[in-house]
Amino acid sequence: MASLALTIRETLRYRGAIGQWSWVLHRLTGLGVVFFLVIHVIDTSWAVFFPALYEKAIRIYQTPLFTLGEFALVFAVVYHALNGLRIAIFDFKPEWWKHQERAAQAVFAGTALILVPMFIGMAYHAIQHYSHDPFILPLSEVLAEQLPFLAGIVVAAIGAIILAFVYNMVMGATEPVGPAKAQGSALERFWWSFMRVSGLLIVPLVFGHLAAMHVVQGVFDLTAAQLRVVGVAPSTAEPFTLEQTAALLNDDSARTENFLNGWNDSGTATEFVAERWSAMLGPVFIWRAYDIALLALVTIHGFNGLRYVLTDYTQGNAVLRRAAGYLCVIGAIALLIVGGAALLSAVPQDAIKMAHEATRAMMMAHGGG
Amino acid sequence: MEVTIRIKRQNPEMPGKEKPYWQEFVLKDVEPTDRLLEMLHRIKWEQDGTLTLRRSCAHGVCGSDAMRINGVNHLACKVLMKDLGPKVTVEPILGLPVIKDLVVDMEPFFAHYRSIMPFFVNDTPLPEDGRERRQSQADREVFDDTTKCILCACCTTSCPSFWANGKYVGPAAIVQAHRFIFDTRDQAWEDRINILAEPNGVWRCRTVYNCTPACPREIQVTRAIGEVKLAIRRRKREGIVNTKDVVIAAPGG
Numbered sequence: 228m229a230s231l232a233l234t235i236r237e238t239l240r241y242r243g244a245i246g247q248w249s250w251v252l253h254r255l256t257g258l259g260v261v262f263f264l265v266i267h268v269i270d271t272s273w274a275v276f277f278p279a280l281y282e283k284a285i286r287i288y289q290t291p292l293f294t295l296g297e298f299a300l301v302f303a304v305v306y307h308a309l310n311g312l313r314i315a316i317f318d319f320k321p322e323w324w325k326h327q328e329r330a331a332q333a334v335f336a337g338t339a340l341i342l343v344p345m346f347i348g349m350a351y352h353a354i355q356h357y358s359h360d361p362f363i364l365p366l367s368e369v370l371a372e373q374l375p376f377l378a379g380i381v382v383a384a385i386g387a388i389i390l391a392f393v394y395n396m397v398m399g400a401t402e403p404v405g406p407a408k409a410q411g412s413a414l415e416r417f418w419w420s421f422m423r424v425s426g427l428l429i430v431p432l433v434f435g436h437l438a439a440m441h442v443v444q445g446v447f448d449l450t451a452a453q454l455r456v457v458g459v460a461p462s463t464a465e466p467f468t469l470e471q472t473a474a475l476l477n478d479d480s481a482r483t484e485n486f487l488n489g490w491n492d493s494g495t496a497t498e499f500v501a502e503r504w505s506a507m508l509g510p511v512f513i514w515r516a517y518d519i520a521l522l523a524l525v526t527i528h529g530f531n532g533l534r535y536v537l538t539d540y541t542q543g544n545a546v547l548r549r550a551a552g553y554l555c556v557i558g559a560i561a562l563l564i565v566g567g568a569a570l571l572s573a574v575p576q577d578a579i580k581m582a583h584e585a586t587r588a589m590m591m592a593h594g595g596g
Numbered sequence: 597m598e599v600t601i602r603i604k605r606q607n608p609e610m611p612g613k614e615k616p617y618w619q620e621f622v623l624k625d626v627e628p629t630d631r632l633l634e635m636l637h638r639i640k641w642e643q644d645g646t647l648t649l650r651r652s653c654a655h656g657v658c659g660s661d662a663m664r665i666n667g668v669n670h671l672a673c674k675v676l677m678k679d680l681g682p683k684v685t686v687e688p689i690l691g692l693p694v695i696k697d698l699v700v701d702m703e704p705f706f707a708h709y710r711s712i713m714p715f716f717v718n719d720t721p722l723p724e725d726g727r728e729r730r731q732s733q734a735d736r737e738v739f740d741d742t743t744k745c746i747l748c749a750c751c752t753t754s755c756p757s758f759w760a761n762g763k764y765v766g767p768a769a770i771v772q773a774h775r776f777i778f779d780t781r782d783q784a785w786e787d788r789i790n791i792l793a794e795p796n797g798v799w800r801c802r803t804v805y806n807c808t809p810a811c812p813r814e815i816q817v818t819r820a821i822g823e824v825k826l827a828i829r830r831r832k833r834e835g836i837v838n839t840k841d842v843v844i845a846a847p848g849g
Contacts (some may be wrong), residue, residue: 230760237690238756242667246805250756314803321822322838327805411793416828419799539800542761 231540245331253310254536256303261529263300266376268522268562272569274500278578279585285496286589287369288446289361294353298346301441304433305341309334311426318423345442352445361447362590383561384554391549400545418531425528432521450586452494456502458514461489476583482576497582501574515570522566530559599626599677601635603647604687605697616694619644628678633661636672636686636698648697656812659748662689663698669750669810689753691762705749708765712773712791717784735780738837742775742820744813751807751817757800764800765792767807767817774820778833785833793828801825 238251273281287293313330317323440446444457453466467475472492475481483501486492491499503514537551575581601621607613621639633654640647651661654673661672664687666680677684692700723729745768752758752766773792777785792798798821807817826836 234756234760237759240667241664241690241754241756241806243754243804243806244809246803247756250802250804317803318822318825321819321826324805324808324816324819324822327803327818408787409791409794411790411797411828412795412799415795415799416793419825420829535802539757539760542763 230543234540245328249310249313249331249334252306253314256307256310257529257532258536259303260300260307261533263296264525264529265380265558265562266373268526268566269376271500272565274497275569275572275574275578278495278497278575278582281500282450282496282582282585283364283372283589285446285449286362286364286586287372289356289450290363290366290369291357292366292369293446297441297446298349301345301349301437302338302342304437305345306334306338308426308430308433309337309341312430315423315426345437348442349445352447356445356447362593364589364593383557384550387550387554387557388546390553391546394549395545422528422531425524429521429524429528432517432524435517436521449491449496449499450494452491454491454494456489456491456499459489459502459506463488463490466490467492476580481580483574483579484576486579493579493583495579495582495586497574498579501579504570504574519567519570522570523563526559526562526566530555530562533558597626597628597677597682599623599635599680600683601639602683602685603639603697604685605647606694607646607648607696608694609696626677628676630677631673632665632670632675632677632680632684632686633672635677635684648699650699657746659746659812662748662750662753662812663687664689664753669754671748671750671812674812689749691753691755691759692749702749704762705752705766705768706747708752708769709747709772711765712769713784713788714769714772714776716776716779717782717787719783729781731779731781734839737839738780739775739778741815742771742778744815745771745775746813747772748812750810750812751815754806754810755801756804756806757802761796761800763796765797767801767821770798770801770821770824771815771817774824777824777827778837785827786831789824789828789831792824798825798828 238247241247270281270284273284288297310331313327313334317327317330439457444454448454448457452472453469455461466472466488467486467490472486475485476493483498484505486498487502487505489502489506491502504512504518506512506514534552534555537555538548541547541551599622601623602618603621604616605613605619606616621643623635623638626635633651636647636649640649649661649663649672651673652658654661656671656674659671662669663672664670664685665672665675666685669689672686686698688694688698688700692702692705695701718729747768749768751771752768755764755767758764758766770792773788776782777788779785801818801821803818803822805818807821808815808819811817823836827833830836
């Protein structure tokens with residue numbers, strides 16, 4: 228960790244050119260996106276596993292702190308995407324190095340250019356929401372709800388350190404001495420290529436995701452009753468009337484599938500997810516397939532990037548170095564299991580009713596309407 | 597002109613000076629065309645004889661006076677005072693243990709250099725005339741740029757990956773490997789790319805591009821690293837280096 232402090236201090240002191248700052252920002256934005264990814268995948272899985280928790284998670288997203296975070300997140304994703312393209316281009320065309328400074332500037336300019344319309348769209352949603360006296364969870368509760376995530380990350384890190392410590396105790400802390408003749412690491416070679424190929428695949432997927440979930444419709448629209456659900460062809464010309472929806476919610480025999488019509492009739496985030504995950508394009512659940520591809524690519528790309536960062540700064544300590552690798556493998560597998568299980572499960576038949584109940588209870592508890 | 601030179605000093609053998617500290621020296625009558633190395637000499641000879649630095653040829657050939665000057669790595673003998681302004685900071689290059697003042701222990705750097713087999717390997721019998729192994733001009737161009745390295749460590753110690761992790765083989769060693777990997781007469785190129793494909797080989801390069809402007813010989817360092825990465829990825833050395841932009845000097849010109 229001493230090497231991390233030294234690198235931070237000396238990076239600020241060394242008068243490197245723009246490439247150095249691109250590198251700093253690439254790491255920071257990458258770390259930020261991975262951190263949010265962990266929260267986001269776990270949250271979203273609750274739409275299937277714990278609809279009541281999911282409703283609360285979305286209400287947390289609809290608070291000023293997370294609105295600010297959303298702008299930072301979108302910046303991070305867009306910058307990381309464009310800068311990653313720059314890195315990949317110069318990796319495959321190293322002889323273009325003379326243009327790299329201009330390319331790094333172009334990445335900043337391109338990021339700004341893309342962010343202007345996106346931020347206008349996002350700001351429009353935010354202003355619409357906050358100017359109508361919405362239900363806002365208090366900040367203390369928003370922060371308290373993040374503690375389990377932090378605790379989980381800390382527990383995972385401690386677990387990885389213990390595992391690494393035990394491994395080094397049993398197997399010895401020295402690095403295995405390879406054959407006298409170096410063979411080269413096929414694994415590192417694979418990861419180098421994977422980061423570039425997956426990056427290229429992620430860019431269109433993530434821009435589609437940002438456009439749909441942050442610009443066309445924002446996180447505030449997830450709980451707007453009678454709104455079309457983005458990316459889903461409606462099966463009825465109009466949403467259910469409020470009376471029809473109320474009747475469905477009070478009908479003990481009504482099931483999730485009775486709500487599905489391409490409109491978010493109940494105004495629950497759970498119905499929003501159920502609508503999207505039931506949308507078909509030909510024989511496939513198109514948004515489930517889309518999200519599975521995005522989840523797999525982003526999780527593996529993100530946690531391998533995290534491994535790069537962590538192992539860069541833990542080389543001086545045999546336990547931490549090993550723990551960094553374990554943490555990334557454990558994190559990636561856990562996230563793929565949680566997210567994958569949600570994406571491959573049916574939304575429970577009582578989910579929307581549970582979500583509706585939970586929303587009402589939450590608003591009652593906070594004196595909202 | 598008058599110039600203030602701030603030098604980061606350290607003397608592990610002297611009680612009270614074990615930790616790094618900054619010391620300022622003021623020099624009068626500095627000519628714009630003076631080189632920084634001469635100013636360091638003036639400080640050592642006229643003001644403080646304990647100032648310690650390494651230099652040999654003083655003409656940018658031996659590569660012994662690499663230091664961080666105004667925040668960037670350079671050879672002190674190749675930097676003119678007019679390009680530095682009236683306030684100059686000088687400190688040792690980063691990532692190698694400081695022995696005294698501006699002198700660092702280069703051994704870890706040379707260990708990485710030795711690790712990539714920096715020598716010509718060809719066990720086939722010599723040509724009939726018993727003299728040199730001939731090579732076409734085009735084949736020679738491919739590694740022309742990387743023959744210029746003088747092992748001053750400016751590039752390696754400008755690299756944030758090397759600061760963080762001294763096990764990373766570093767730009768200079770990769771440049772030296774490039775010189776042999778892409779030499780068609782050399783037969784050990786596969787051994788070298790296997791060495792550089794280890795986890796602390798080329799993969800620690802994050803294309804920060806600090807090394808390229810740091811090189812006093814204007815070697816295209818990051819490009820050379822990129823070409824070695826491609827050689828590893830494709831497991832071949834042909835068709836990777838694009839020599840279209842290499843200008844061959846006309847004979848006598």
